Structure formats: C-alpha cells, structure tokens
Amino acid sequence: MSEQTALDDPHAQPARKLGDYLTNALIVGIIRLALALPYTARVRFVGWIVERVIGPIAGYRRRALRNLAMIWPELSATRRAEIASKCLNNVGRTFIENYSAKDFPARMEKVTPTGPGSEALQKAVDEGRPVILVTGHFGNYEATRAALVAKGYDIGGLYRDMKNPYFNAHYVKTMEAFGGPVFPQGRKGTAGFVRHLKGGGQLVLLFDQHVQYAPILDFLGEPARTAVSAAELAIRYDALLIPFYGIRQDDGLSFECVLEAPVPHSDPLTMTQALNDSLAARVRAAPEQWFWVHRRWRADQP
Structure with a gap:
C-alpha cells in the first residue's frame, strides 16, 4: 500500500x-x-x-x-x-x-408466501427462468427469503459491505445462515451472482438506498437517486422482476410474506419507478415498518 x-x-x-x-x-x-x-x-x-x-x-x-x-x-x-x-x-x-x-429460519419455515408473484415464481423455476426478487428495508427484508429457502428455493443475496470491517465479518455470516449463496457488491460478487442468475437461479436485491450518480426517480413524492441495476439485469437475462415484502404483524414477532405481480419488462427507468411506487404504497400503508433512518434523499440532487 x-x-x-x-x-x-x-x-x-x-x-x-x-x-x-x-x-x-x-x-x-x-x-x-x-x-x-x-x-x-x-x-x-x-x-x-x-x-x-x-x-x-x-x-x-x-x-x-x-x-x-x-x-x-x-x-x-x-x-x-x-x-x-x-x-x-x-x-x-x-x-x-x-x-x-x-x-x-425455523419460525419462517411455517410461513407460506402469498400473492400473485408466488405462482409466477414457481412457474419460472419450473421453466428454468431466472428470477430477481426485489424489496426495500421494510418489515424484515430477510423474512421472505428465509421462508422461500425453507420451501426449497435456492435464493441468493447481494450485500453491501459495512464500513466497519470488524462488524462486517460476522454480519455476512448472518446472511449465509439463511441458505442460498450470498455475494458482495463489486466485481467479484457481481460475477458470482450473474452466474447464479444465468443458471436459472433466484436472487434477492434491496434497492431503496441512495446510490451516487444513479438516475433520479420519484419516491414518496420527492426526487431520490435510485439504482436501476435490478431492472437492467432482468432485461439482460430475461428474468422475472418480482417485488416482495416481509410485513411484520401486530404481535411484533410474526410475518406475512407477500410476492407481488412481476413488473412487466419495458426499460430500466420505467421498471425501477414501478418498484419505487410499489414500495411507496407499502410505506404509506405501514410507515412504521420502513427504515426512515437511511439517508434516502441527498442534498446533491437538483
């Protein structure tokens, strides 16, 4: 160095x-x-x-x-x-x-995901078609992946390294514990999850954090830089793009796992705006469940 x-x-x-x-x-x-x-x-x-x-x-x-x-x-x-x-x-x-x-994971084994995306997911798996499952920091974003892995789906995840390297070392292990491969953001991780996707696998992506230089789209009525990578990958590899949510229930301990209808393929901006609109609807319905602690809207935007 x-x-x-x-x-x-x-x-x-x-x-x-x-x-x-x-x-x-x-x-x-x-x-x-x-x-x-x-x-x-x-x-x-x-x-x-x-x-x-x-x-x-x-x-x-x-x-x-x-x-x-x-x-x-x-x-x-x-x-x-x-x-x-x-x-x-x-x-x-x-x-x-x-x-x-x-x-x-043992608790999530008992949960069966619902919604129109559930049938679409199974059909894609049967046909060997890749699937990208997209969510935000809402409820518990790992709940649905845990429920699906328990049902036999081989769902990989993409994660962003934490700034604290000591914390990051054990943080990664928590994602690996749910089953399915996990990949770090960056060249090496991207190569791994692309191979997983091209092989007809399923991937989970979170898309609701600020990404520098990403396109500016509407989120909850305000401009927010939003990564369009999930939509780009879906188009490139003919993958289904399915919004999903692990919604915490009133007891504070259990979850409803919902897979919404796949977002139709068009162009990355239109598809990503559809994802923003999907998440915004969930936030309006249950604002306490979204992570308002993130710096989602930044001052570098016009």
Whole structure:
C-alpha cells in the first residue's frame, strides 16, 4: 500500500481502527446478551434498546424525524415521533432476528408466501427462468427469503459491505445462515451472482438506498437517486422482476410474506419507478415498518 493510499484509507488510521473495534465490541456484547434470552424476550429487548438508547444516541431518531418532516409535513409532530419510535424498534427487532441463525429460519419455515408473484415464481423455476426478487428495508427484508429457502428455493443475496470491517465479518455470516449463496457488491460478487442468475437461479436485491450518480426517480413524492441495476439485469437475462415484502404483524414477532405481480419488462427507468411506487404504497400503508433512518434523499440532487 502506498503512503498516499494509506492516508486515504480510514481503516489504516489507528484512531479509526480503534473506534471500529470498540463499536463492534459493543455490538457483539449486545448480540451475545440478547442471544442468551428466549426468542420472544430477545426480539423485544433489542427492539427496545435500539428505540430508546442506540437510535437517539447514534442520531438515527433525528434523521428519521427529519425525513418524516420532509415527506409528510402535514402530520403532527406527535404522529411523526410515534412513527420514528416504532421504526427504530423495528430496526432493532430485524437486526437480532437476522442474527438468530436457528430460531428465525425455523419460525419462517411455517410461513407460506402469498400473492400473485408466488405462482409466477414457481412457474419460472419450473421453466428454468431466472428470477430477481426485489424489496426495500421494510418489515424484515430477510423474512421472505428465509421462508422461500425453507420451501426449497435456492435464493441468493447481494450485500453491501459495512464500513466497519470488524462488524462486517460476522454480519455476512448472518446472511449465509439463511441458505442460498450470498455475494458482495463489486466485481467479484457481481460475477458470482450473474452466474447464479444465468443458471436459472433466484436472487434477492434491496434497492431503496441512495446510490451516487444513479438516475433520479420519484419516491414518496420527492426526487431520490435510485439504482436501476435490478431492472437492467432482468432485461439482460430475461428474468422475472418480482417485488416482495416481509410485513411484520401486530404481535411484533410474526410475518406475512407477500410476492407481488412481476413488473412487466419495458426499460430500466420505467421498471425501477414501478418498484419505487410499489414500495411507496407499502410505506404509506405501514410507515412504521420502513427504515426512515437511511439517508434516502441527498442534498446533491437538483
């Protein structure tokens, strides 16, 4: 590594490395404490600690409130605060569910996905046609993949490396625990999931985070840079493009898994806008379940 590269690499700086190490140590401590609890208590505990402690300290609550005020200024401050609190609770629950490598998949084995996309998925598998399943950070985005893997589907996933390398090492293992291959973003990972897709496999992609230089499309009435890669891959490999959602139920522990009708092939922008519209409808129906903590709308947009 050159001197200049070392200076540019935040993980090469001792202070940053120490901070990453300590942050990961705290996270691992919470995970280990939670995993020692019975499943129901575990999920409720981490939901509470993210809602009441981690979310406010880390600035996630403030960011959620800012996003909510931009999208729905007509809502009362009380209602926006309620949505932000429940959002953080859902984030915490999702986090520890995805670390419950045995308990969570076992619960999802009992769930049968519904919706018009379910039949379309099975038909495509029978015909050897690839399928791209697309969702956002809503409910628990791993719930439906876990349910489908339990039914025998070989569903791969694409993930974005976390900035904290210590955390990333065990974060990746949580996705591998649900079955089906997982691939990191980047040249190597892309090659792997393309091979999986070309072989008639199924892939899960999340598309609802800001991507620099991506096209600007409408999301919840505001311009948002949105990756069109899922639609591009669907067109290139003649894959079905199916929006899906793992919707948390009122008990806070169970899920309804819904596969919507496939998005018709046209062009990447039109298809991706359809995905945005699908997710926006889900967010409007259950705003507490979407991750308002992300920086979805950025100031670099005109």
